[in-house]
Amino acid sequence: MTVTIAARCAAWSCRLAPALLLLPLAGCGEGGAPAGHNKTEAEPHVAAGEIALSDDQVAAAGITLVRPERGSGGGTIAAPALLEGDPQATQIVSAAIGGRVVSLARNLGDPVRRGETLAVIESREAAALNAEVERAAARAELARANLSRDEALFAKGHRPEREVQTSRAAAREAEVSLNMARQQVAASGLRRGGLNRIVIAAPIGGRVIGRTAMLGQTVAADAELFRVANLTRISVTLSLPPADASRVQPGMTLTLAAPGREGQARVRFVSPVLDSETRLVRVIADLDNRDGRWRVGEPVQVEIRTETGAGPADRLSVPADAVQTIGNRPTVFVRTPAGFRAVPVTLGRRDGPRVIIVSGLTGGERIAATNSFTLKAELGKGDADHGDH
Structure with a gap:
């Protein structure tokens, strides 16, 4: 019987040898021990739900140890987001009438102030508009002269009042035609002279972010020539489930991160309706980009602290990857002198990358975080081998 038990224990050890975690058991049978074991050496007792693991083995397995965090904290919502240009600060620039591009004053990326010249277009239609202004001005001058003459003659009794009224109406009509011709010229962007x-x-004012115009190109009326955007303020756009969106209010601060950069934005808009396709709530925040670190179209990761100062002061939280499910129970692995002990816990809600612990921990423990799943796997192997005895 002793030989059989020892052989079985030795075989169990051989099966675990290739694994990253070698788990010496406290006893393999009735008084038996693995082959080659020195009975005079003291060894820690390993109870059910425990895994014997030295500091060197913990390091080799890449397991990190953390302590539960304690404090009022507040909830955190984490989500992906996209940087977008402010629609009110982006303008498409086109020509009111068609023509040929004869000058380009700005290129992609150039800064520009409001009213500065981007391009010059030569157009026969522009010449026709100018000519119409000249004709309207001549008619208006003639009408004013006729009115002045008729009023003078009427005062001397040489003109009937009806003719004066007719001259006055003609002068007003000529002034209207002149004003309309001038407005058409102004709307077209015609250069004086x-x-x-x-x-x-x-x-x-802003920066040229798009340019389709080329020298010598003939462009149609209303065709896009440039796109100018003021990128000193851009929008952070994200979509949240209704439960998370209900915790977000305009004025809250969110933190955004991208490789090598972090920043903060202020929530401006939380949609009162769900998107018809995604069934999510659209949230928009304003980001100060005067330093030009952020680019429109760039994906980022954001976090929103939703309950600053709320919640019990002794609430505990652990990294989400520290929690494993064992026997349909959420469990964390607590570091012991001999290794780790599987401790069932009761979970609260998810708090960004962390999860609230309602019960099961005191806060003073050290628990396995990164790679804690390897402990779950080794615990399952140990339970299976104990079932063979």
């Missing part, structure tokens, strides 16, 4: 030149000016 240039009968056939249209100036394309920047509608806002």
